[in-house]
Amino acid sequence: MSQIHVTTTVNGDEVEFLCDPRETMLDVLRDRLGLTGAKEGCGTGDCGACSVTLDGRLVCSCLMLGAEAEGREIGTVEGIATDEDLHPLQKKFIEYAALQCGICTPGILVATKNLLEKNPDPTETEVRYWLAGNLCRCTGYDKIIRAVMDTAAEMRGAS
Amino acid sequence: MRYHTPENFEDASAIAAGADGVTRFLAGGTDVLVQLRSDMVTPDDLIDIKHIAGVHDITPLRDGSWRIGAAVTGAEMSENALLGQAWPGVVEAMDLIGSTQVQGRATLAGNLCNGSPAADSVPAMIAAGATVSVIGPDGSREIAVADVPTGPGKTALKKGEVVTAVNLPPRGHGGGDAYLRFIPRTEMDIAVVGCAVSLTRDGDTITAARVSLGAVAPTALLVEDAAKALIGSALDDAALEALAKAAEAACKPIDDKRGTIRFRTHVAGVLAKRAARIAYDRAGGAK
Ligand SMILES: Cc1cc2nc3c(=O)[nH]c(=O)nc-3n(C[C@H](O)[C@H](O)[C@H](O)COP(=O)(O)OP(=O)(O)OC[C@H]3O[C@@H](n4cnc5c(N)ncnc54)[C@H](O)[C@@H]3O)c2cc1C
Ligand code: FES
Ligand code: FES
Numbered sequence: 001m002s003q004i005h006v007t008t009t010v011n012g013d014e015v016e017f018l019c020d021p022r023e024t025m026l027d028v029l030r031d032r033l034g035l036t037g038a039k040e041g042c043g044t045g046d047c048g049a050c051s052v053t054l055d056g057r058l059v060c061s062c063l064m065l066g067a068e069a070e071g072r073e074i075g076t077v078e079g080i081a082t083d084e085d086l087h088p089l090q091k092k093f094i095e096y097a098a099l100q101c102g103i104c105t106p107g108i109l110v111a112t113k114n115l116l117e118k119n120p121d122p123t124e125t126e127v128r129y130w131l132a133g134n135l136c137r138c139t140g141y142d143k144i145i146r147a148v149m150d151t152a153a154e155m156r157g158a159s
Numbered sequence: 160m161r162y163h164t165p166e167n168f169e170d171a172s173a174i175a176a177g178a179d180g181v182t183r184f185l186a187g188g189t190d191v192l193v194q195l196r197s198d199m200v201t202p203d204d205l206i207d208i209k210h211i212a213g214v215h216d217i218t219p220l221r222d223g224s225w226r227i228g229a230a231v232t233g234a235e236m237s238e239n240a241l242l243g244q245a246w247p248g249v250v251e252a253m254d255l256i257g258s259t260q261v262q263g264r265a266t267l268a269g270n271l272c273n274g275s276p277a278a279d280s281v282p283a284m285i286a287a288g289a290t291v292s293v294i295g296p297d298g299s300r301e302i303a304v305a306d307v308p309t310g311p312g313k314t315a316l317k318k319g320e321v322v323t324a325v326n327l328p329p330r331g332h333g334g335g336d337a338y339l340r341f342i343p344r345t346e347m348d349i350a351v352v353g354c355a356v357s358l359t360r361d362g363d364t365i366t367a368a369r370v371s372l373g374a375v376a377p378t379a380l381l382v383e384d385a386a387k388a389l390i391g392s393a394l395d396d397a398a399l400e401a402l403a404k405a406a407e408a409a410c411k412p413i414d415d416k417r418g419t420i421r422f423r424t425h426v427a428g429v430l431a432k433r434a435a436r437i438a439y440d441r442a443g444g445a446k
Contacts, residue, residue, distance in 0.1 A: 004162060021162040021205070022195060044193050045261055046347070057234065057263040063192040064264070065185075067162050068207065111259065132346035133258020 008069040010035065011079030019066035026050045028066035029076060037077035037106040041135065048134035051107035052076050058114045060133075077106035080113060088158075089113055089151045096147035100138035108134045112148045120156055124149060160202055164210045168294040168323050171206050176296040176319025178204040184321055185209070186230050187264030189257065190273040208321065217242055223329030226292075229322050233262040246327055247441060248336030248355055248434075252283030255340060258347055268322040271304060274312040277350040281308065281379040282371035283338040286355035288328050295320035305371075308378040333360040335441030337434045340373070341426045343417075350374045351418040354406065354430035356389075360442040363393040370402070370431060375410040375423050382409040385431060394439045402435055403428030 003018040010033065017032045026043075029035045029052070041047035043062045050062040053075035061074075080087045089109055092098070099105040108131065115122060115130045122130070127148050128141075136144065165171040175182050180203025183191050194200040208214055214230035217239050225242060233253040236242060243250045256265050256279050268291065270280045284304040291307060293300050296319040304325070307314050316322070336357035342348035353373030358365050370385035384405035392398030412423040 021160045022201070024192070024196070043196050045189060045257065048258065048260055051260055054263070057232075058259050059263040060260045062196070063187075063189055063261075065162070065188070065192070068185075068188075068209075070164075115259075129346065130259050133260045 004067045006067060006070045008071065009073045011074070011076060017066065021065070021067055023066045024062050025052070025064040025066050025069055025074070026061040028069070029061060029074075032066075035076050035078050038110075039103050039106060041103060041107075046133070046135070047104070048107045048111060048131075049104055051110045051134065053110060053114055056114075056117075058111055075110065077109050080109055087113065088155055089116070089148070092147040092151040092154070093144075096143045096150070098139060098143040098147040104134060104136040104138075108136070108144060112151075116148075116152055116155065120152060122148075122152060161204050163204060163206045165206060165208070166210055166212070168208075168211055168321055171208055171211065171321050172294050172296060172319050174204060174206050175321065180204060182206065184272070186266040186269040187232060187261075189261050189265045190269060206321075214323075219245075223331065225327040227267060227325040227327070229268040229324055230266055233257075233265050234259075236267075237262070245330040246287055246336060248338045248357060248438065249280065249283045249287050249289070249327065252338035252340075252353075252355060253280045255279045255338075267325045271307055271325075272314055272316065272322060274308055274310070274314050275349075276308070276311055276377055276379065277353065277374035278379070279338070279340060279350055279353055279373065282353050282355040282373040283336065284325065284327075285371035285379055285381050286338075286357040286369045287336055288357070288369060290326045292323045292326060293320050294323055299323075301326070305379075305381045310377045331359065333366075333442050334358070335360075335438040335443070337437035337441065339430045339434045339437075341418075341430060349417070352412075352423050352426045352430055353379075354427060354434045356431065356434040356438040358389060358435070358438050358442055360439065365389045365392055365394065365398075365439070370406065370435075372406060372409060372427055372431075375412040375427050377411075380409050382406060385409065389435060394435060399432045399435065402431050406431035 039049035041049035052061045182204045183202040185207040209230045214228040216228045218226040270278045289304045338355040340350040340353040358368040368386040368389040370382045373379045388401035407428045410424040
């Protein structure tokens with residue numbers, strides 16, 4: 001099977017890769033680009049561990065083909081922190097102990113960063129619905145929600 | 160698997176018409192990729208329609224009708240305030256599909272063409288009187304959404320036919336629609352029953368209505384007797400009871416772990432009444 005040549009942007013950097021037409025964006029990120037932040041929990045769109053942004057829109061990278069990335073912009077958890085500093089969400093997740101095993105965390109960080117960009121002042125209900133597709137088997141969600149609410153408040157104060 | 164990115168629908172149709180193996184169109188991929196990855200369906204030809212001009216557009220037309228491109232996502236529909244004012248039931252039905260992530264990809268046309276009897280947007284489109292524009296080897300045609308599903312996983316689309324857009328009629332004055340589904344959780348589940356009601360009011364009196372049920376038969380149903388129960392009434396208790404009876408009578412559900420026949424049938428009546436009340440209030444100007 002001939003491979004497809006794809007040029008795309010990942011976390012602001014232009015990248016090129018060859019992939020099989022059946023290969024998902026998640027597999028491309030992890031196995032070809034060495035970006036192992038996005039995780040495979042289910043591979044069927046249910047768990048959100050593979051969450052990335054596609055042209056600023058939150059999607060499951062397990063439900064997207066690598067070939068579909070041509071000319072688009074992908075954002076992953078690796079692009080959230082700067083060289084110097086963790087993102088406020090990352091700091092609050094540590095402060096609140098909003099992670100245990102950490103499998104869900106990259107997806108939840110990508111998802112909640114995307115939420116706060118669209119809605120800097122979400123209600124708790126809005127945060128919970130936004131994260132309905134991000135499963136966490138460890139924390140019981142409460143610490144995650146509180147970390148997100150507190151980050152949102154802090155970021156509103158700072159800007 | 161060959162991955163195609165045609166730049167117009169004629170080419171997309173021609174690829175599908177000329178293919179002799181398993182062919183799928185790729186819109187949001189939220190059904191296609193799940194089926195591919197679980198080895199249920201591995202297409203020989205996968206035809207991505209997202210490079211075709213206009214497929215991402217939501218267009219209000221001058222007569223008040225709407226044209227929703229075949230690759231418009233649920234998230235894009237929810238963000239369109241005018242569409243939400245005209246057809247809140249269609250928008251809320253689409254919005255129930257999956258998570259935020261799924262909303263970023265899933266489309267009305269994909270939900271319809273996948274052919275699930277429990278597809279959430281389909282009853283809402285049927286109640287709205289929606290049609291799909293289709294291009295195929297024999298030219299283009301317009302089909303009522305109600306006529307597209309023919310059984311679980313089956314549609315009336317012929318080999319090589321591709322949906323180019325979903326068309327919603329003009330809402331007009333005094334109209335309202337609503338969609339409700341029953342699931343055992345609050346999010347991320349498949350409808351046990353879904354019900355959409357679209358109606359038009361003149362003052363307090365209902366002058367036109369369409370009622371559609373999902374997940375209670377091999378395809379979504381347009382229930383004419385349920386609509387008749389509403390038309391001419393002011394949604395009084397007698398009309399609501401007649402509506403529930405007609406909805407129950409139309410059900411031919413399966414018994415499975417998600418719901419028994421008796422439960423599904425009962426819930427169809429309950430949801431019909433609730434959806435009718437919401438549609439009625441919206442038609443009267445409520446948000
Ligand atoms: C986690 C998860 C949760 C979900 N929850 C729900 C839910 O609550 N309710 C629900 O109804 N569904 C649900 N789904 C199913 C799915 O998301 C929907 O059916 C969705 O609307 C499919 O749209 P799509 O654009 O992704 O379709 P695709 O996967 O791209 O295509 C689906 C089918 O339609 C055909 N097709 C697509 N576009 C066209 C076209 N233009 N012309 C002709 N044929 C076409 C394809 O060939 C394919 O057979 C869920 C899926 C996932 C992964
Ligand atoms: S791995 Fe993509 S949603 Fe679970
Ligand atoms: S921290 Fe383990 S799944 Fe969330």
